[in-house]
Amino acid sequence: MGVTFVNVTVKNPEKPTKSLEKKFLVDGGATYSVVPGDDLKRLGIKPHRKQTFLLADGTTMDREIGDAIFEIDGMRAVAPVVFGKKGDSLLLGVMTLEAIGLILDPFQRTLKPMKLLMV
Numbered sequence: 001m002g003v004t005f006v007n008v009t010v011k012n013p014e015k016p017t018k019s020l021e022k023k024f025l026v027d028g029g030a031t032y033s034v035v036p037g038d039d040l041k042r043l044g045i046k047p048h049r050k051q052t053f054l055l056a057d058g059t060t061m062d063r064e065i066g067d068a069i070f071e072i073d074g075m076r077a078v079a080p081v082v083f084g085k086k087g088d089s090l091l092l093g094v095m096t097l098e099a100i101g102l103i104l105d106p107f108q109r110t111l112k113p114m115k116l117l118m119v
Contacts, residue, residue, distance in 0.1 A: 005111045006086075008092060010035055011069035012043040014076050019043070022090060022097055026111065027095035028104045033070065037083035040066060070096045072111065077101075 004026040011019040021037055047064030054060055064083040068093075069076055076101035097103060101119070102111045 002109045004104060004111070006072060006092065006111060007085070009071040009076075010039070010043065010081070011071065011076075013067055013069050013074075015044055016069060017020065019110065024090050024092035026097070026104050027089075027091045027093060028106065030064070030091045031095055032082045032084040033068075033096040034063075034084040034088050034091040035068065035087070036090070037064065037085060040081065040083055043068075051082075062064045065109075070100060072100060074098050075100050075102070099113050 005023050005113050006026055009019050009021045009025045020043065021067060024033070045066045045068055047066045049065050050062050051065050052062050063085070065080050066083065067078055068081040069078050077096070079096040079099040097111070098114065101114045101116060103114045105112050
């Protein structure tokens with residue numbers, strides 16, 4: 001199985017002039033995106049709650065959650081973001097992809113536009 005990386009710009013929704021660009025691992029099994037907490041704080045993004053996460057090995061960990069603008073190839077949306085700690089991977093999760101309107105093609109390992117339904 002391959003891995004997919006994509007360049008993503010992260011911005012503060014309250015001050016969109018503050019931004020950073022990083023290469024994220026696209027993780028189709030991760031709900032939220034993870035960005036180092038120090039980077040989010042430098043952008044002025046503040047956490048608004050804590051969440052407990054279950055890891056694949058059954059252990060749990062607590063992390064703070066905030067909101068950030070994520071931009072990929074000119075498409076952008078606001079999505080929840082986990083304040084990562086030392087040792088946490090930089091991840092792009094499915095909630096962010098769906099908010100932007102993208103999906104991960106598991107066969108080509110590329111991001112593609114999502115077919116959006118209005119029901």
